[in-house]
Amino acid sequence: MDLEEALDDLERIVAELEEGKLGLEESLVLFERGMSLVRLCNARLQSAEQRIESLTGELPSDLC
Amino acid sequence: MTQIFTVTELNERIKDRLEDDARLHDLWARGEISNVVNHRSGHRYFTLKDRDSQLSCVLFRSQGSPNFEMRDGQNVLVFGDVGVYRPQGRVQLIVRGIRLDAGLGIRQMEYEALKKRLASEGLFDLERKRDLPKYPDRIGIVTSPDGAALRDVLRIIGPYPALILLSPAQVQGDGAEKSIVLALRALRGRTDVVIVCRGGGSAEDLWCFNSEMVARAIFECDAPVISAVGHETDVTIADFVADVRAATPTAAAEMAVPDLEELRSEILRAEVRMARALWSGLERRRERLDYLSRAISARRMYSLAAEARQRLDYIAERMGTAQKERLKSQRARLELAQGRLEAVGPMATLSRGYAIARSQNGLILRADDVQPGELVELLLAKGRVLARVLECKKDEDVTH
Numbered sequence: 001m002d003l004e005e006a007l008d009d010l011e012r013i014v015a016e017l018e019e020g021k022l023g024l025e026e027s028l029v030l031f032e033r034g035m036s037l038v039r040l041c042n043a044r045l046q047s048a049e050q051r052i053e054s055l056t057g058e059l060p061s062d063l064c
Numbered sequence: 065m066t067q068i069f070t071v072t073e074l075n076e077r078i079k080d081r082l083e084d085d086a087r088l089h090d091l092w093a094r095g096e097i098s099n100v101v102n103h104r105s106g107h108r109y110f111t112l113k114d115r116d117s118q119l120s121c122v123l124f125r126s127q128g129s130p131n132f133e134m135r136d137g138q139n140v141l142v143f144g145d146v147g148v149y150r151p152q153g154r155v156q157l158i159v160r161g162i163r164l165d166a167g168l169g170i171r172q173m174e175y176e177a178l179k180k181r182l183a184s185e186g187l188f189d190l191e192r193k194r195d196l197p198k199y200p201d202r203i204g205i206v207t208s209p210d211g212a213a214l215r216d217v218l219r220i221i222g223p224y225p226a227l228i229l230l231s232p233a234q235v236q237g238d239g240a241e242k243s244i245v246l247a248l249r250a251l252r253g254r255t256d257v258v259i260v261c262r263g264g265g266s267a268e269d270l271w272c273f274n275s276e277m278v279a280r281a282i283f284e285c286d287a288p289v290i291s292a293v294g295h296e297t298d299v300t301i302a303d304f305v306a307d308v309r310a311a312t313p314t315a316a317a318e319m320a321v322p323d324l325e326e327l328r329s330e331i332l333r334a335e336v337r338m339a340r341a342l343w344s345g346l347e348r349r350r351e352r353l354d355y356l357s358r359a360i361s362a363r364r365m366y367s368l369a370a371e372a373r374q375r376l377d378y379i380a381e382r383m384g385t386a387q388k389e390r391l392k393s394q395r396a397r398l399e400l401a402q403g404r405l406e407a408v409g410p411m412a413t414l415s416r417g418y419a420i421a422r423s424q425n426g427l428i429l430r431a432d433d434v435q436p437g438e439l440v441e442l443l444l445a446k447g448r449v450l451a452r453v454l455e456c457k458k459d460e461d462v463t464h
Contacts, residue, residue, distance in 0.1 A: 052228045
């Protein structure tokens with residue numbers, strides 16, 4: 001799942017929870033899913049080492 | 065068979081022949097001005113000549129005035145198309161641009177002419193400009209691997225979790241145009257957004273970004289293109305074709321990726337909203353706890369509440385003081401709710417002096433669940449009692 005999908009899903013879940021029409025158990029399941037999306041997004045943002053590739057395969061040494 | 069033309073027919077034929085010839089369109093000519101006539105109509109007629117030959121020229125009013133006073137003897141460069149003035153059978157140059165020939169300016173005219181042509185072809189149309197993706201997964205960069213521009217761009221997009229594909233190009237000098245075109249094409253199908261950039265330089269250095277070849281390659285890119293060539297004041301043809309023009313490579317990078325701080329706090333806000341929504345859901349249900357305590361075991365409710373509290377604790381740690389205070393009061397309410405939850409559990413109730421009444425048919429909830437004379441069992445906080453029913457008052461409201 002890419003970041004954009006995760007954020008879209010998260011936004012949907014928040015909106016659905018805030019709407020407050022769900023049963024308690026459903027909200028709990030949704031809350032769980034929302035939290036795992038939050039963890040996923042944060043992990044994606046934290047693990048952003050520079051991943052640079054060059055189409056010619058050659059990168060100046062200061063960029064590797 | 066010999067064909068005999070009228071003069072009109074013959075001139076018509078010459079006109080068609082000359083004006084259909086693509087080589088006689090969009091051409092440049094160099095020469096000296098003579099016989100300038102500024103006609104009342106606003107059109108200018110003059111002769112362009114060199115040592116051996118001369119040609120009639122007309123500059124129609126619709127083309128605007130040249131940026132200098134035209135006088136006999138001036139050396140000029142003119143741009144235009146060959147045409148035929150039929151009434152006089154005269155071949156002439158219909159001038160669309162004119163500059164003093166000082167060896168300068170011809171490139172500027174080429175630039176204007178190319179810009180005009182590409183604009184008329186629709187390459188700069190606003191309707192075809194594409195939106196940039198909000199969260200790109202793959203970012204292509206076309207620039208020199210050795211330039212400062214690349215480092216500027218990487219400083220901004222480096223911390224963002226996307227694959228960065230460098231497509232190296234030569235961005236000045238001979239062969240630069242071709243190199244940029246190839247670098248752009250190499251990214252086809254591999255990126256969500258492309259940054260074409262180079263740092264500041266002389267007009268000469270930036271000139272490759274004014275080439276038709278580069279303009280078309282940008283136009284043909286399958287991902288939206290952000291261009292950033294030179295400094296803020298340098299605007300190239302590439303900038304007109306690109307989906308978005310950035311003033312500098314750094315600005316281009318900032319457009320390509322979302323602001324990370326912004327994104328992090330957006331995620332945090334989502335967390336807070338979820339925890340709040342869950343909490344308020346619990347609160348609303350507190351009023352129906354009697355019902356809920358049958359449907360869901362008390363233990364389940366405790367763990368739900370504990371979970372929401374844990375989330376709030378966690379978030380509180382990460383948030384400012386004001387927010388913390390708010391969460392503290394929410395936590396207090398949560399604890400209160402937990403207390404009340406315990407209070408409605410059966411043991412707590414029994415210890416307050418209540419009893420559970422059962423007959424052989426199960427719990428006695430209504431007076432007509434039992435008959436006078438029937439044996440009933442009363443469960444107390446400690447022990448139980450067997451009793452006999454004396455009377456059943458069915459219709460009275462019993463208040464606690």
